Every structure is written in C-alpha cells, then in structure tokens.
Amino acid sequence: MQLQGKTALVTGANSGLGKALATALAARGARVLMLCRSAERGAAARQDIVAATGNDRVELLVCNLGRQADVRATAAALNSRGEPLHGLVNNAGTAFAEHGYTADGVERTLAVNLLGPFLLTNLLLDRLRAGAAAGDGARIVNVGTKIDTAMDFSDLSWERRKYRMMGAYGESKLGLIHFTRELARRLDGSGVTVNCAFPGVFMSNLGGTDGAQNWALKLFGKAFGWALPKPEQAAERVLYLLESDDVAGVSGAYFGNRKPIAAPAQADDPAANAELWRHAAELSGLDAAGG
Template sequence: MSTSAEHQCTALVTGANSGLGKAIVTALAANGLRVGLVSRDRARGEAALADIRAATGNQDLHLFVADLADQASVRVLAQAVRDRFDRLHLLINNAGTAFAERRLSPQGIECALATNHLGPFLLTNLLLDLIKASAPARIVNVGTRIDAAMDFDDLNWDKRPYGMMKGYAQSKLGNLHFTFELARRLQGRGVTVNCVFPGVFKSNLGGTDGAQGLFWKLLIRFGGWAIPTAETAAQRVLYLANAPELVGVSGQYFADRKTIPAPAQALDAEANRRLWEISERLTGLSRPQPGIGQETP
C-alpha cells in the first residue's frame, strides 16, 4: 500500500513483537506507514517497538497490548485502536500459537481455537466499520497449509483426545472459513479479504516446550541453514498487503504469490456460514452457543 502526506495509510498487525509479525511491521514501517503493533506482552512489545523505530526511522508506530485468547482483552484492544486511529486501511491477523496440552481461555474455550480463530474473528468484526470507512482497504489473514477438517460437534475438544498439532490445525482452518465467508459478506464494500500461507520458516510456534519445540530445535540445529527466515516469509504476506494487481481480489488463498487450493471443507459455503454463526455466538456478537465456553466469574 502506498502512502502520501495527505493520506497516510494505517495498518494494524497482531503478533507483532517477534518473528513473522515483527518482520511484517518492520517492512511496513520502512515504507512509511503508520502501524499499530499488537503484542500479548508489554515488555516484549516495547522492545520490538524500539527496535523497529531504530531500524526504520519511523516514529509513527503504536503499541497495543492484548491477549487474543481473552475476548475481554480483544474488546479493550478494539476500542483502543478506534480511539487512536481514525482510519484503518490494512489489518493483518498474524498472531497464532499452539499448545502442548488442552487448556481453556477465560471464556472456557480451547485456547488454540480462542487465539487463532475467535480472537481475529472478534477483532476484525469490532473494527469492521472503521475498515469499511477507510476503503479501499485490505484484510490479510495468515493461515497454515494443513489439510484438516473442523469437528463442528466437538470444537472445544471435550470428547476427543487433544493433540497439539490437531488443535492447531483445526483452529487455523478456521482462518480459511472466516476469510471466505467475510469476503462474501464484504462484496462491493471496497474491502478485500484474503488468506496467505507464509511457508515454513524459523518460528517459535508453541514456545520451546513440547513436541513442536523439540522438533524445531533439532531441525534448526541440523538444517537451519536451509530454513527460510521470518523476513523471507514476511514477503509472502506483504504481497497481499501491497500488490497493485490484487486490487479487488478477494476470497482467495495464497502462497508464494499465487493462489493455492484450500482444504475441501473450507470450500463448502454452508460450512463457512455455519462456523461464522457459531463464532458469532461464542464471541457474544449474537446469542451464546449452548455447551461451548463458559464465561468465568
């Protein structure tokens, strides 16, 4: 997205204090955008802010602290963004994580689903009128290329044995369902919505504990020279944010600057609508969904 003195573009990036998110923000800041960084940890967010300001010279960077797994925190975040910015041309839902064991959010929802799908779903909806008022605008959801299917009868993993990668895969599939349904709903509004797989790159997904942490330690130790950096992966995301040829392109799944096929379930319009309606209820945008998620006192 280009900028000018009269109409500076404003972007918001979640998961911005390290890795892919930090690389995305650095590139946007270097291009002169006003950027909001969302970080779960204030100290790490402030450190990233200082690093990016020093690297780019861009002082128009703003830190927001929020835990995307906690819907109360997401609502505070959305209001803070609205208070700070009078327009929002680019929203990049980048934050994502995995959990070695099943754990629940403050609203009683399995944490991978809460963080990776419901957090961005709620944040985007709460900012949607601001984004539409800033059109032309773009929403970019960072996804994962995993062939999976959502179990609509057990989204919270109450019945099935929980596994880190199974929970992660289901939650990230939600990004595709969300992308395709939101794109359908925003047709003709001047806002495009696309999902991108940034490729395999050096990441701290899920932290250093658990099976995935051990996997990455071994992979980086013995083959780290061949694994792309976060800066390389960021270019795939930035293509969706910047490319002039993508003006008006919406409801697509990209990798390496070209469209790729989505898992079969995400191509089912009825499944997309169903998850949207469940997500509305789970986030309080409509009536609560019985049996899934209980707000803690």
C-alpha cells in the same frame, strides 16, 4: 495499495513474522499499530523497528488475543479515535502441548488463532470501511498454514476427542480460511477485501513462551534451521496481499507465493464457511447475522 501514510495493524508483532511485517510496513512509511501480548517484549520490538526504519509512527497496543475482554477493550479504544484503518494482518498464532481453556471457557488454541482474530476484525470493520472510503480500499490478510484437515464443528474445543497439539493448530488455522471466505462474502462491494496467506515454512517460534512446540519441531529447528527461509522472506507473501495492485479487488482467496493455492476441501463449501461463522460468533459473543 500505496502504504506510505496509511495505517496498518499487525497482531503478534513483537517477534518472528509479525515483527518482520511491522518492520517492512514501517520502512514503507506506514503508521504501524503493533498488537502484542507482552508489554515488555512489545516495547523492545517497537524500539528495534523504529531504530531500523527511522519511522517513529509505530504504536504498541498491549492485548492478549486469548482474552475476549482484552480484544474488546483494544477495539473500543481504537474505535473511539474515529481514525481509518487501511490494513489489518491477523498474524498471531500459537500451539499448546496440553489441552487447556481460556478464562472465556474456550480451548486455548482456538481462542488465540481463530476467535481472537474473528472478534478483533469484526469490531474494527467500521474503521476498515472508513479506510476504504478514503480512496484506496482497505485490506485484511489472515495468516494461515498448509495442513490438509477438516474442522469438527461438534467438538471445536476438543472435549470429546483426544487432544492433539498439531490437530488443534491445524483446525484453528483452517478456521481462518473459512472465516476469510465468509467475511469476503459479507464485505462484497464495501471496498474492504480479505484474503488468507500461507507464508511458507520458515524459522518461527510457534508457541512462543506460553505455547509449546513438540520435541520433533524443536529438534528440526535446531538441526535444520539454517536451511529454512527467514521471517523477512515469509513476510513478502503477506505484503504482496497488502500492497500489490495485482490483487486489488481480489477477496476470499487463499494465496501461497503470489498466486492462489488450493485450500483444504472443507473450505470450498460455502455452507461450512457459514457454519464456522455461526460457531465463532456464538463463542465470541457476536451477532451471527450482522457480524
């Protein structure tokens, strides 16, 4: 898909992979919608991107993905414009050292990493269908991770089990693969595709200022960060799914470096994908049947 003149939304766009993606999209001539939780950090990142690319068609949308009211308000504002959306990258992700809940009563990692993207995407589907109808199709890319795990659908908010930061993170990211596959099934024939990307291991700020990396991750980053790829390199894997003709029409796949990779076994089960959708719809107040 030719990105020049197209509109793409990137979540978590003020730093790391999200900022690298927003910068690359702006450099390609796209109109970029940066969805960021912090107005201050988002504005600073926007200024950097415009200065680096010379493209001033970069807009900041302030939204906390962990607050469903924020997500609904942002989607409503975008829908009211009636403009097409050609690309959506659900990039934002976090991890919390301590168990906690959002104002919506949902475990925080699940809320930000899965339910926020699930709700935002569903509420913007008409904009994406409009983008697809404009000619070139529209593409959704969910940014996942590579952790071999399985979701416990009976305890998504870690109320029964002992909370583990990386366990909660891994399950929430596996949920994105389940979501990707079920959404691909539902969008079949619409001109809108959805795939999941594993961007590889790279220098990131997982957890940001509100989340918290554990001490081992922080120590590794300080000692060996020089050896890890930069976010700009990781962004190429995501951009491939957004723009390459090689994946035009491909939907429901899990990609590594420009080729499909194996997902955790649970994500290969259509019944599990449908179950995740039902739980996510219930927790985010959507109609499970209609999406």
